[in-house]
Amino acid sequence: MKLQKVETNQNDSVSNGWKIASAKSGRPSLVRSDGRWCESRYSPEVDARRRVEKNGVMKGETVLLVGMGAGELPRAILDVIDKEGRLAVVEPVAEILETVADNETAGNFLSDSRVVTLAFDPKKNAGKIKIQENKQIIICNTPNEFNAGILELLKNYEPDRFIINPSVEWPEKLSALKELFSDLEVRMKSSLHQEDLLKKNKSINRERFLSAPGVSELRNLLDGSDAVIAGGGPSLEKIAKIIGNNADWIATSRALLPLHFLGITPHLAVTTDPQEEIARHFIFPDNSVIPPAVVFPTVSPHTLNAVPQIISAFAEGDGGKRMKTLREEIGELPAGGSVITSAVGLAVLMGAKRIFLAGADFAEPMMKTHVKGTSMELSRAAVLGRFSTLENFGILGERFLCSKGERSFAKSVGGESIPTRKNLMIYARAIQRLAKKYSHITFFQLSKDAVELDGIEYVKADEVSFIRSNILLPSGTRMRKNGELYEDR
Incomplete structure (x- = not known):
């Protein structure tokens, strides 16, 4: 997607250099600190629904999402997984989390009992990581702690789907993790490309x-x-x-x-x-x-x-x-x-x-x-x-x-x-x-x-x-x- 400069208007919220701007559809969209759009400036909610559909998310599933954006993708996932599903959000930039949380429209998914959020912020004291089966936000202040938090999420939530938000940002301290998720995304795209074949083979091979x-x-x-x-x-x-x-x-x-x-x-x-x-x-x-x-x-x-x-x-x-x-x-x-x-x-x-x-x-x-x-x-x-x-x-x-x-x-x-x-x-x-x-x-x-x-x-x-x-x-x-x-x- 071509990034475009954004102008500030009175309905937008700004925090820590990041910005939640109103797209033409009226929905929130994330804007980088340099004034460029990370998500659609027209209909980010439509893009989010299409990505959820493309990734085959189904009712009752547990999804791990990397990068929350301005919240449209988490909301689209929650709409599909329904009350039986769960969503674990991994956000590598805590400032984005803070910007989203400060915006009532963008951050309303954070209070959903099906959601747990893990964020990286080297400037805060996170304390001991403990993932619980209820709504909470966990802040990690070292790369090792953040890695350990992701592993604990995987262990406790055992996600059915991994989705990587195209708007996700990675700080330099998490470059190794960025490489890992980049490799994982390539493999996931390959699996999605062959999904019909995989299902067919699995059905025939059952007995x-x-x-x-x-x-x-x-x-x-x-x-x-x-x-x-x-x-x-x-x-x-x-x-x-x-x-x-x-x-x-x-x-x-x-x-x-x-x-x-x-x-x-x-x-x-x-x-x-x-x-x-x-x-x-x-x-x-x-x-x-x-x-x-x-x-x-x-x-x-x-x-x-x-x-x-x-x-x-x-x-x-x-x-x-x-x-x-x-x-x-x-x-x-x-x-x-x-x-x-x-x-x-x-x-x-x-x-x-x-x-x-x-x-x-x-x-x-x-x-x-x-x-x-x-x-x-x-x-x-x-x-x-x-x-x-x-x-x-x-x-x-x-x-x-x-x-x-x-x-x-x-x-x-x-x-x-x-x-x-x-x-x-x-x-x-x-x-x-x-x-x-x-x-x-x-x-x-x-x-x-x-x-x-x-x-x-x-x-x-x-x-x-x-x-x-x-x-x-x-x-x-x-x-x-x-x-x-x-x-x-």
């Missing part, structure tokens, strides 16, 4: 998903040994040839065929994507045994049909509070990045003491996007008739990425500038956060051609003595006590 063993049954099976996570990046081939079957492999779906061609059989595969073409990764040319796969309920039914043995897992927080008991019964894995994020979460759940990343490159050196042997090569071969060489094919792909602004560069483990993509860096940051969260586990990168991950050491694969364990995976069928909570939406 088999509920009757399979759950990922919770894998807890601590590695018993302090090592796990090697195989992504589908270009470095996997070299690393896999060194390690062979001398480690406990957990493979993403894209890594399965390359490992198979090298004679390596992972203990487990992990697949989370809903697209039908993912099933190709589970079709081996010589009808070899396909390893058991940990799957989300939203994967393609074609993928589910291609895997003889599945182990069910929910994405962390799937279904919010309504599905909590079923998620606990079956088990859940993080899903904030790529499938590698879920694979790392699986290794953590299984009790790995050390986690090694192989083919988790988040980079595309020399226009190579994936390891040799993936089903991606078959797709490329189908269109190669229009190009003279794979190199020409890659050059055209590179031009396309650059034209879309998707190409970027990052520092590699080896200290070089290496080509990557914006979405790959989102996945890389997700792994960094997991490594920081599970500080009791040692993480290692095995390739110098991978994007350097903060807080994760590099080690040569041929210098590691991998500690293995005897894993006996669960099998058979299950009867779910809380199966009726399974939701197709």
